[in-house]
């Protein structure tokens with residue numbers, strides 16, 4: 001077995017083995033040495049995306065059963081999964097002749113439709129059950145549907161393995177030239193030759209920690225973003241490190257990290273990097289000292305101008321205080337005047353009242369005296 005065949009067999013993920021899905025993905029047969037007459041390599045990244053999309057769509061439909069009392073039976077899950085599988089197979093068959101169209105797009109649209117229809121059916125079913133006005137037989141029919149749908153082991157139905165296998169089958173059926181290789185061969189020599197150079201052959205990322213598998217044609221895309229890829233420091237310090245550590249390194253410990261002089265505040269605008277700082281500090285001592293003196297002078301001038309402003313403000317405060325005092329005494333005098341006029345008015349009122357009382361008393365005495373002498 002040459003190197004390329006070794007790469008091929010070690011690169012096909014074991015997770016892609018599917019127990020009950022037919023037909024067996026041809027790519028796996030090829031790995032097993034079966035000459036199927038044509039290349040069945042597919043776009044690995046696309047297959048993973050499609051598999052994930054299938055899992056998500058299925059889970060979305062199953063969300064209708066989120067109420068514990070409505071939890072579906074295993075048979076329900078199985079049945080729903082089979083429905084989806086059948087629907088996707090039909091879609092793939094329909095998409096097959098149209099090789100210019102991306103089959104995955106067609107499958108995705110079909111899945112979306114299925115999800116929206118399925119969700120509608122299930123929610124109509126549950127709302128009918130909850131409504132008291134529904135007729136008995138309708139409810140019984142819905143109930144029967146639910147009873148037939150079963151239960152619990154989600155993972156056994158739409159496991160990653162199952163959805164990966166389904167995705168590969170779909171790509172094999174409807175694959176356009178963009179997502180699936182369809183090269184044919186006459187003998188095993190042609191097969192070996194093609195397999196070693198097929199642009200769809202699976203390839204494991206060269207970074208040992210990554211382990212991501214992509215088709216060879218997509219490797220440059222992955223390589224340009226792989227977080228584990230080792231790169232030389234972009235600031236040129238010479239260190240080799242993983243892409244995902246680059247940013248942190250460049251902004252923290254990298255000796256080539258751009259920094260400002262600690263005396264920037266004094267006005268030193270020297271362009272420095274971490275490793276040249278020490279050197280700069282020892283060679284630019286005079287410059288820094290001179291900048292400090294200039295800054296002190298500037299600050300002195302500023303303090304003087306502040307002092308002057310403060311004096312002006314104090315003058316304003318004092319003159320305002322004086323004004324207020326004067327206004328205050330004018331008001332006090334006016335109030336005193338009003339009070340004295342009130343006082344005299346009260347005393348004049350009280351003497352009038354006294355005179356009136358005396359007059360009433362005199363009148364009383366006069367009446368009493370007249371009564372006594374019998375005039376009344």
Ligand SMILES: [Zn+2]
Nearest residue numbers: 039041181198
């Ligand atoms: Zn091929």
Ligand SMILES: [Zn+2]
Nearest residue numbers: 205207210226
């Ligand atoms: Zn990688």
Ligand SMILES: [Zn+2]
Nearest residue numbers: 233235237254
């Ligand atoms: Zn560096």
Ligand SMILES: [Zn+2]
Nearest residue numbers: 261263268270
């Ligand atoms: Zn400096």
